[in-house]
Amino acid sequence: MKPVKNNIDNYKETKDNSLLFLIISVLALFIGVCSTLVFFAYTLIDFYSLSKFIIGFTVIGFIIPLKIYQKWFNFIKYEMIIFNIIGVGPFLTGLFLCINFLISFNPTTHKYRIEQLYVEGENNTQYLGLILEGNTFSGEKKITEINDINTNEILGKPFLKLTIAEGFFGYDVIKEKKFVK
Numbered sequence: 001m002k003p004v005k006n007n008i009d010n011y012k013e014t015k016d017n018s019l020l021f022l023i024i025s026v027l028a029l030f031i032g033v034c035s036t037l038v039f040f041a042y043t044l045i046d047f048y049s050l051s052k053f054i055i056g057f058t059v060i061g062f063i064i065p066l067k068i069y070q071k072w073f074n075f076i077k078y079e080m081i082i083f084n085i086i087g088v089g090p091f092l093t094g095l096f097l098c099i100n101f102l103i104s105f106n107p108t109t110h111k112y113r114i115e116q117l118y119v120e121g122e123n124n125t126q127y128l129g130l131i132l133e134g135n136t137f138s139g140e141k142k143i144t145e146i147n148d149i150n151t152n153e154i155l156g157k158p159f160l161k162l163t164i165a166e167g168f169f170g171y172d173v174i175k176e177k178k179f180v181k
Contacts, residue, residue: 105165
């Protein structure tokens with residue numbers, strides 16, 4: 001008669017990496033959101049396109065098979081979903097905008113005459129608006145709006161010196177925005 005084998009010898013205890021998963025997700029969320037907010041202000045892209053990038057990069061995270069996630073983090077399906085929504089989407093969007101800003105080509109500098117200044121908004125959310133010569137950049141709020149209203153900086157300086165470069169991924173970025181005489 002054969003002795004009965006115990007499967008205890010073949011059993012390997014799996015290490016729970018839930019804390020690591022949580023730390024990586026939260027760090028990716030904060031790094032991604034902060035870099036997205038910083039570089040979105042300098043990239044000539046609208047909020048609708050930005051939201052498409054966040055959704056697209058989140059979907060890219062779902063393309064990675066669950067087996068790969070399980071190999072590194074011992075994820076279950078729901079942890080993978082949370083990781084992609086919280087971590088991968090915002091982080092890759094922030095990285096995308098950062099690379100687009102830092103690696104830019106063909107900077108062009110122009111001086112535009114300021115034809116008119118106006119204040120718009122309510123008491124708490126007022127901003128100073130600019131109308132440039134020939135109504136240039138009228139649709140680009142990132143260029144024609146100034147949130148931190150400092151009229152001393154603008155007084156006596158009738159020109160806006162603007163340097164715009166083409167980013168690595170094809171989206172224009174504002175490299176310099178300065179009031180000059």
